[in-house]
Amino acid sequence: MEQLTFHRSPKLQESKEVSSKLPRELGAGGFLLIRGELTMSQGLQTGLRQYQRAPTAGRAIHTRRQLRLLCVDRNPAEVELWLQELRRAQVAVRADLAQTREEFTERLRSQSYDVVLAEDSLSGWTGMDALELLRGRDEEIPFVLVTNTVLRADIAAEFIKEGASDCVDKGHLVRLPLAVAVAVNQKSLREERNRAQKDLRRSESHYRALVENPIYGICRCTVDGKFLEGNQAMAAMLGYESPEELLELNLATDIIHDSAEGPQLFEHYLRMSRLDRAEVRCKRKDGTSVEVALSGREVRDDQGAMGGFEIIAMDVTEQHAVEEQLRYLAASDPLTGLANYRRLTEVLDAEIRRSDRSGRPFAVLLFDLDGLKQINDRWGHLAGNRALCRLADSLRLHCRSIDTAARYGGDEFALVLPETQERTASLAARRICCRLADDHQEPALYVSVGVAVHPDSGKTVENLLRAADEALYEAKDGRKDLCLQSAALGKLSAPTNGSDRRNREWARAT
Incomplete structure (x- = not known):
């Protein structure tokens, strides 16, 4: 906000009459008409107090920036007197002159001004006409009327009521710097108040929107x-x-x-x-x-x-709930609902750390659904998907709360058994095989199983899975009795009564 400040000027050593005459010379400028009575405006009162506190040796009004004035007068020599009075008070100004209504309108259209100073009597128009033109603009520009004579209070009040900031008669131009200073300061205060009110309304609107x-x-x-x-x-x-x-x-x-x-x-x-x-x-x-x-x-x-x-x-x-669902989807196989490969490796990594700390082993079982391609070719891919889900259900059914069943990839599944040694892992594999042997759905399912135990079979995730995978393929080749198959006969045919009986007996063996 631009503020004008009042100081004593050591360069101005004028008559003490300035101080003694000032109250009488203020005339009606800076007054407000309130309920029919003429009252000095607050801005003028403040300026007057500052002005009167300065010694009679002279006063100055300093500005932080140069003011841009639009002077409206038919006589350029009179305008020069205005500017001399302002400069004598150390008001930094730059002025443009408008002598006609057209020049005044064009200046306002093309330039931006801090204050308009206008003579009351112009050639073919008046200062009030200039004020009327100024009021028709969106931008607020303070207007100071310079008159030929001292106005009566009621006439000055009418000018103020119409929008003039102040009235100064030519015989007392010593008042002009003060009138300009008060007008500019009042405009700055109004602008700051308007900004504060706008910010307050915006804040209230935001708060109301938040509360409601x-x-x-x-x-x-x-x-x-x-x-x-x-x-x-x-x-x-x-x-x-x-x-x-x-x-x-x-x-x-x-x-x-x-x-x-x-x-x-x-x-x-x-x-x-x-x-x-x-x-x-x-x-x-x-x-x-x-x-x-x-x-x-x-x-x-x-x-x-x-x-x-x-x-x-x-x-x-x-x-x-959404986050939990996303975590589940990120860690599960969309077809079977078991843990996916990513989750499997996380579980294995955690179990390795736990086993290393406690010294207790855990087992990894790999299951391969044999003949999935033949099932897809003969029964269709939906039947192949159902076969994968049947094997997943069998794994899920035989899982403890601490176990993790996962789809390793394609037709291979994994089962992680914490706190489990090789013999117990073999028993768990046999129970799952028995479950599949007792399942009389078509098509019959055949699985191979490979078992690996930490730390004997491997001490890293990669080594454990590699060991279980090698055991699995040894079982598929029939070279390792410990790696089990749930059916002993043909790949696609349903088990006969004899083969089914032998399979159950074999799967339940200890």
Whole structure:
């Protein structure tokens, strides 16, 4: 905001009459008509006090930047007198002259000005005509009228009422710098006030939109969590009809599900003087739970003491469900629902670290669904997909809660058995083979199994999978009895009663 400041000028050693005559010479300029009475404007009062505080040896009005003036007068010599008075008061100015209505209009159209100085009596038009033209513009430019005679108070007030900033008669041009300074300062103050009001309206609009939005719950609480106010979204999130119902409750002790977590959270808020984002489980009015993310800021009273917290709450229950679903999809095979290869390697890596710490082994079983291509060719790809799902169901059925069944790739599956030695792993493989042998669905399924045990078979994920894969192909070639097959006869034919009986007996053997 541009402000003009008043100082004594050591260069101006003029008559003491300036001080003694100033109140009488102010005339009507800078006055306001309020309820029929002429009253000195606040800006003029301030300027006058500063002006009068300076010694009588002279006054100066310094500006931080050069002012751009538009002077309207038929006589350029008179305009030069105006400018001399301004420069004598150390007002930095640059002026343009307009002598006709057309020149005045063109100047306003093409240039930007800080102040318009206009003589009252012009050739073919008047200062009031210039003021009328100026009022028709969107941009506000202060207007100071320079008159030939001292105006009566009522006439000066009429000029002020029509929009003039001040009136100065030519006989007392010593007032001109003060009139210009007050006019510019008042304009700057109005602009600053307008900006502040616009910012306030924008802030109020944003706050109202935030409070009235249906997504974010907003509340104000005491330092220990008691509700002081809340919006409708906050009440709805917690299952209440209106925000008034919340005023009887405490967020820390009545709403946050964990009776210890709530007070601890508010103690942390109070200690840190800030609200870090926290996700808590809250109790709704009907007893159900909702996952809520809390954040906000502290509120202090006029003395600077902590007065409570303003909190924004967001229901993240659905977000958590979506995140969990995404995590599941990222770690699971879309066809069978078992863990995918990525998840399998993560589990194996974790089990290796656990086994290295505890010294207890774990086993990896690889299953290969034999003849999948023939099933696809004879029964169709849907039947091939169902065959893969049947094998996956058998693995899932025989999994403990600590085991992990995964689709290794294509027609191969893996089963990770923590805390398991080779003999126990072989028994688990036989149970799964028995399950498939008792499954009389068409087509009959044939699997080969390879077993590897950490750390004997390998100490890394790659080595373990390689060892299990080698055992698997030895079983397919019939070179290793420990690596099992669930059916002993033809690849595509359903087992006969004899082969089915032998398969079950073999699969259940210890």
